[in-house]
Amino acid sequence: DVKVTQSSRYLVKRTGEKVFLECVQDMDHENMFWYRQDPGLGLRLIYFSYDVKMKEKGDIPEGYSVSREKKERFSLILESASTNQTSMYLCASSPTTGVLSEKLFFGSGTQLSVL
Amino acid sequence: GQQVMQIPQYQHVQEGEDFTTYCNSSTTLSNIQWYKQRPGGHPVFLIQLVKSGEVKKQKRLTFQFGEAKKNSSLHITATQTTDVGTYFCAGRNSGYSTLTFGKGTMLLVSP
Numbered sequence: 001d002v003k004v005t006q007s008s009r010y011l012v013k014r015t016g017e018k019v020f021l022e023c024v025q026d027m028d029h030e031n032m033f034w035y036r037q038d039p040g041l042g043l044r045l046i047y048f049s050y051d052v053k054m055k056e057k058g059d060i061p062e063g064y065s066v067s068r069e070k071k072e073r074f075s076l077i078l079e080s081a082s083t084n085q086t087s088m089y090l091c092a093s094s095p096t097t098g099v100l101s102e103k104l105f106f107g108s109g110t111q112l113s114v115l
Numbered sequence: 116g117q118q119v120m121q122i123p124q125y126q127h128v129q130e131g132e133d134f135t136t137y138c139n140s141s142t143t144l145s146n147i148q149w150y151k152q153r154p155g156g157h158p159v160f161l162i163q164l165v166k167s168g169e170v171k172k173q174k175r176l177t178f179q180f181g182e183a184k185k186n187s188s189l190h191i192t193a194t195q196t197t198d199v200g201t202y203f204c205a206g207r208n209s210g211y212s213t214l215t216f217g218k219g220t221m222l223l224v225s226p
């Protein structure tokens with residue numbers, strides 16, 4: 001089975017801190033994604049990557065950056081955490097057959113609280 | 116940008132009753148996917164629909180894709196307590212675009 005592993009299940013940070021959320025997948029998938037999930041708002045795409053060192057902005061990239069130095073690892077960075085970034089962060093990956101049409105495999109999520 | 120609306124936001128049923136959630140897109144979709152998220156869990160892929168008017172079944176779950184490829188539904192017959200969770204639709208307006216998720220329908224089933 002595909003495994004998408006997020007480094008922390010729960011994380012508490014202070015306003016202004018730099019925060020790194022790590023995600024690793026073990027199935028050689030080309031595409032990786034970062035979503036945030038908030039009650040009543042569903043899943044919103046922050047950033048995605050379809051290849052090593054490639055990144056594309058999603059719907060809500062403001063306040064975030066990403067890094068993909070290796071195919072299996074996709075990191076989400078909060079340069080200066082703010083309270084409105086308190087959320088559940090979900091990483092996902094998918095293979096590609098030439099188009100971004102494949103299903104997503106999600107990690108277990110990181111619940112980030114910014115105080 | 117593309118919007119995917121999902122209703123209802125929440126539904127509480129008695130075990131054995133049927134349940135339906137509806138998804139509507141502001142644009143024509145190339146395909147639509149459905150995911151289930153159990154309480155405390157992460158979204159898990161259920162199915163993908165690609166063809167106009169397509170109907171697929173998985174045991175008690177029936178998925179439909181509209182003729183115009185702008186709407187979809189998930190129907191559960193005779194709900195069970197194991198059906199509890201939030202169901203998300205996610206649409207794509209071309210093979211090369213990312214998924215846009217609906218806000219989900221939370222289903223609660225009482226025994």
